[in-house]
Amino acid sequence: MEISLQEITKDNYEAVCDLDVKKEQEELVACNMWSLVESMFNDGYVTRAIYADNEAVGFLMWVKESLHKVSIWRFMIDQNHQQKGIGRVALKLALREIRTYQDLKEIEICYMPHNPVAKDFYASFGFVEIGMDEADEEMLASIKL
Template identity: 35%
Template structure:
């Protein structure tokens, strides 16, 4: 698989529905909201930026981040998911790198933050491999990890 075949495209009238029908594996469902919920949230919180993840011109995932700093004075990653049929191919990591590159262009972007359930080993491995570190921040049942830019 070539990473050049992966791109992220801002959600629009042509790609939103395909993102709604993507699914994670059964064991991952407790860790992430359905994409339809995230898409609806983005319509009421205008600073949230939803994107479709494409692999070879097919929508295979969804991600969303906030375009204004929040808690911990950082820009937050809200969602990153890859459909269960396309997991384990490096698509999520490549898409997350593209998202980090986009977020690093936001005004005064020096810190990115993502929260996830501590038992979500897939998320833990992904963010750790991309340089996010656990500085001990917790929000309810989630841990927040930080990447300093």
């Protein structure tokens, strides 16, 4: 199975919008459709469809918050494609692409603090928890470059 990140276009946006997480994960991730709308009206938002072979199976969105910082705001794998190692490869590809930004010093990600799977998963890539966000709802973790 070949995993790739692809730009979201008029040819694949519907497939991305049709992706869903498991019912118990719905409160942990934003709707892909909302994220695509958000990306269309805000500068610095980058979206990618995660593909396994020729099928859209996930979604990523990151935001260039400043010259030195990129934050990964959305990351999901469709419920029918979880537990196959796709997310691990996709995040590795995303981090590789993000690291090409000039003058980048930090990559940040956030997740719900009651999600221990996310904590361990992101830590395996080098993300270190730095504390709760301003709203005290999500844990922030970052990689310093």
